[in-house]
Amino acid sequence: MFEGVPLTWFLILSTIMFFVGIYGFLIRKNLITILMSIELILNSVCINFVAFNKILYPDHMEGMFFTVFIIAVAAAEASVAIAIIINIYRRIVNIDVEKMNEMKY
Amino acid sequence: MFDFSYTIWIVLIPLIVFIVVGFWGNKFKPLVSGIVGTSGLFVSWILSIFTAYEYFFVVGKTDEVYQQITGYNTLWLQLTDKLHIDLGVLLDPISVMMLIVVTTVSFMVHLYSVGYMKDEKGFERFFSLLSLFTFAMLGLVVATNIFQMYIFWELVGVSSYLLIGFYYTKDTAVAASKKAFIVTRFADLGFLIGILLLSYFTGTFDFITLTSPTGPAIATPPAVTFLGLSVLTWSMVLIFMGGAGKSAMFPLHIWLPDAMEGPTPVSALIHAATMVVAGVYLVARLFPIYVTVPLALHVVAWVGAFTSLFAAVIACTQYDIKRVLAYSTMSQIGYMMLALGVSGMGGHEGLGYMASMFHLFTHAFFKALLFLCAGAIIHAVHSNYMYEMGGLRKYLPITHFTFLAACLAIAGIPPFAGFFSKDEILVAAFRHNTALFIMEYIVAGLTAFYMFRLYYVIFWGEDRTYHHTPHEAPKVMTIPLIFLALGSIFTGFIPFSHLVTSDRQVLEIETEWIVAIPSIIIALVGIGVATVMYRKQTELPKRFAQALKGFYRAAYRKFYIDEVYLFITRRIIFNHISKPIAWFDRHIVDGSMNGISFVTNQASGRIKGLQSGQLQQYALVFVSGAIILALVFIYLWT
Numbered sequence: 155m156f157e158g159v160p161l162t163w164f165l166i167l168s169t170i171m172f173f174v175g176i177y178g179f180l181i182r183k184n185l186i187t188i189l190m191s192i193e194l195i196l197n198s199v200c201i202n203f204v205a206f207n208k209i210l211y212p213d214h215m216e217g218m219f220f221t222v223f224i225i226a227v228a229a230a231e232a233s234v235a236i237a238i239i240i241n242i243y244r245r246i247v248n249i250d251v252e253k254m255n256e257m258k259y
Numbered sequence: 260m261f262d263f264s265y266t267i268w269i270v271l272i273p274l275i276v277f278i279v280v281g282f283w284g285n286k287f288k289p290l291v292s293g294i295v296g297t298s299g300l301f302v303s304w305i306l307s308i309f310t311a312y313e314y315f316f317v318v319g320k321t322d323e324v325y326q327q328i329t330g331y332n333t334l335w336l337q338l339t340d341k342l343h344i345d346l347g348v349l350l351d352p353i354s355v356m357m358l359i360v361v362t363t364v365s366f367m368v369h370l371y372s373v374g375y376m377k378d379e380k381g382f383e384r385f386f387s388l389l390s391l392f393t394f395a396m397l398g399l400v401v402a403t404n405i406f407q408m409y410i411f412w413e414l415v416g417v418s419s420y421l422l423i424g425f426y427y428t429k430d431t432a433v434a435a436s437k438k439a440f441i442v443t444r445f446a447d448l449g450f451l452i453g454i455l456l457l458s459y460f461t462g463t464f465d466f467i468t469l470t471s472p473t474g475p476a477i478a479t480p481p482a483v484t485f486l487g488l489s490v491l492t493w494s495m496v497l498i499f500m501g502g503a504g505k506s507a508m509f510p511l512h513i514w515l516p517d518a519m520e521g522p523t524p525v526s527a528l529i530h531a532a533t534m535v536v537a538g539v540y541l542v543a544r545l546f547p548i549y550v551t552v553p554l555a556l557h558v559v560a561w562v563g564a565f566t567s568l569f570a571a572v573i574a575c576t577q578y579d580i581k582r583v584l585a586y587s588t589m590s591q592i593g594y595m596m597l598a599l600g601v602s603g604m605g606g607h608e609g610l611g612y613m614a615s616m617f618h619l620f621t622h623a624f625f626k627a628l629l630f631l632c633a634g635a636i637i638h639a640v641h642s643n644y645m646y647e648m649g650g651l652r653k654y655l656p657i658t659h660f661t662f663l664a665a666c667l668a669i670a671g672i673p674p675f676a677g678f679f680s681k682d683e684i685l686v687a688a689f690r691h692n693t694a695l696f697i698m699e700y701i702v703a704g705l706t707a708f709y710m711f712r713l714y715y716v717i718f719w720g721e722d723r724t725y726h727h728t729p730h731e732a733p734k735v736m737t738i739p740l741i742f743l744a745l746g747s748i749f750t751g752f753i754p755f756s757h758l759v760t761s762d763r764q765v766l767e768i769e770t771e772w773i774v775a776i777p778s779i780i781i782a783l784v785g786i787g788v789a790t791v792m793y794r795k796q797t798e799l800p801k802r803f804a805q806a807l808k809g810f811y812r813a814a815y816r817k818f819y820i821d822e823v824y825l826f827i828t829r830r831i832i833f834n835h836i837s838k839p840i841a842w843f844d845r846h847i848v849d850g851s852m853n854g855i856s857f858v859t860n861q862a863s864g865r866i867k868g869l870q871s872g873q874l875q876q877y878a879l880v881f882v883s884g885a886i887i888l889a890l891v892f893i894y895l896w897t
Binding site: 180 | 872875879882
């Protein structure tokens with residue numbers, strides 16, 4: 155399906171996704187969007203793993219496995235994060251990240 | 260060889276009594292504490308008498324010489340193979356004699372206190388502390404080594420402090436106890452340095468080794484010198500400083516008159532008969548070494564002689580009955596020191612040593628008696644001031660006769676005990692140094708004068724207005740008085756020169772009438788003058804005082820020694836030493852500490868803003884850092 159697509163293209167795609175995720179993480183104030191940005195970052199990494207594995211070492215499967223692990227961990231992380239967000243919402247009726255500064259000095 | 264190991268119990272019984280009464284005394288009626296304390300001391304007393312009998316008359320002598328016997332010894336602290344500190348019981352003539360003195364006086368004082376302290380608050384505390392003191396004093400006299408002596412030396416200091424401050428709600432008593440403790444502690448600093456010097460250069464603490472003629476201190480004295488004096492002289496003078504502090508020698512005497520704030524039985528036991536002679540005992544204990552350093556011995560003699568004269572003059576002007584007795588004690592201890600100072604070693608040269616110990620022994624009886632009588636008088640009239648007393652001979656017949664016996668003994672009228680011992684001291688001084696002899700001769704007259712001044716003012720003259728008719732003390736108080744009065748009369752006949760001498764051999768002495776007769780005469784003159792001036796109330800003392808105006812005032816104010824001390828401490832030490840040190844402490848030491856904390860505080864105040872609690876701010880910093888690092892790795896890393 156991707157025969158003939160150079161590695162660089164994949165890398166450009168994943169880099170764009172990564173920085174979009176970083177940008178979202180730094181700029182958006184809503185915790186849910188921040189969580190989504192984190193997912194973007196993780197997925198960009200997944201693309202890297204898969205692309206490197208497929209193109210550079212077609213005989214090995216470690217990159218694929220890692221990607222599967224990352225998807226599993228991301229799912230677990232998302233569930234925990236959403237649980238935390240729900241608790242925060244119950245507490246202060248808000249999910250704006252700037253309001254969450256009780257732990258400063 | 261006779262087994263003397265039981266002697267440890269003489270020392271231990273008072274300790275056990277102290278612990279028992281101290282911990283559980285308040286569980287029972289107060290009288291129980293008194294009975295336990297007194298009966299414990301009674302056992303110690305009987306054991307001491309038995310020990311003395313066995314030592315002096317049965318087993319102590321081998322080849323005409325009294326042996327030094329270590330009755331009991333245990334290793335307490337092993338420092339190195341050679342240097343170790345033992346605790347034990349050393350028996351030789353002076354320690355056995357001191358055992359008798361301490362247990363006798365202590366037992367009498369215990370018995371007396373049962374009556375005197377009756378219904379006082381803290382009765383059990385009083386008895387437990389008396390036992391503690393007795394334990395400490397006995398441990399001191401039987402010490403086998405100088406370090407054990409130092410330990411118990413401090414312990415008697417502490418118990419003296421506790422007993423002077425017995426009425427701890429009274430400000431003067433608290434001040435007096437602190438003064439006593441600080442002054443003696445200051446003197447003990449010299450003692451400690453002396454001990455360290457002596458043991459460093461001889462390598463031993465043990466008294467038998469130190470004082471043996473073939474020992475390291477005498478046979479091979481260390482050749483080190485400091486400021487032109489041998490190190491042995493230094494250590495002996497410093498050790499004497501400790502002795503002078505405890506024995507209230509000039510100029511470390513200022514605590515003793517104030518120590519009279521304590522209960523009177525305490526004054527009798529600690530500040531008249533036992534603890535204050537510890538200094539004399541210390542010098543006697545190390546006497547073989549003192550003989551080899553004449554300079555130290557001269558210091559002992561002159562300090563003793565000066566103190567005896569100085570204290571006798573002050574005693575003539577004081578009104579507080581206990582203070583008169585306190586100055587009299589200083590004066591008599593000065594006598595003992597002088598006698599040691601003019602003594603030599605062995606044979607007739609050693610007369611002073613024997614006289615000093617003899618006087619220590621007799622003095623313990625009559626001075627304890629005087630204090631106990633004073634206690635009975637104070638008990639009867641509720642005042643310390645002699646001019647609030649008068650005509651008491653009708654009311655207190657037993658106290659009157661025992662007081663008179665003690666006065667005659669201290670004045671040196673034969674056949675009372677003081678005559679014999681004082682006479683020997685005068686003979687020793689006479690043979691050694693005329694100036695010292697004349698000083699002591701004057702002191703003998705002054706002693707007779709101030710004692711009879713006290714006697715006449717208290718017991719003769721007119722009645723004063725009393726709160727209630729003075730009454731004789733109860734039997735439990737008068738029995739010790741009578742016993743000690745018998746001691747004051749008869750102890751002079753003990754053939755002391757056969758028992759306690761510098762070389763522990765028999766010394767044959769005869770009364771030297773050329774010294775004895777003038778000393779009796781001057782004592783009688785002193786008594787006569789006192790009779791004329793104080794037998795009836797006259798204007799004579801006042802006129803006398805006016806004639807000697809400046810001198811009288813100076814003597815009445817104790818020659819301003821307290822003021823000099825205050826001047827030195829307040830004006831010089833506080834202003835020029837303590838204050839700069841306090842300034843240094845407050846500004847430099849505290850300042851640097853405060854400075855460090857101030858700088859830390861300020862710095863953290865500045866940077867704490869970085870921890871804003873804004874998640875995205877942290878993330879931004881983190882990402883920027885990561886990017887910068889990545890750029891560095893890519894473009895600058897070669």
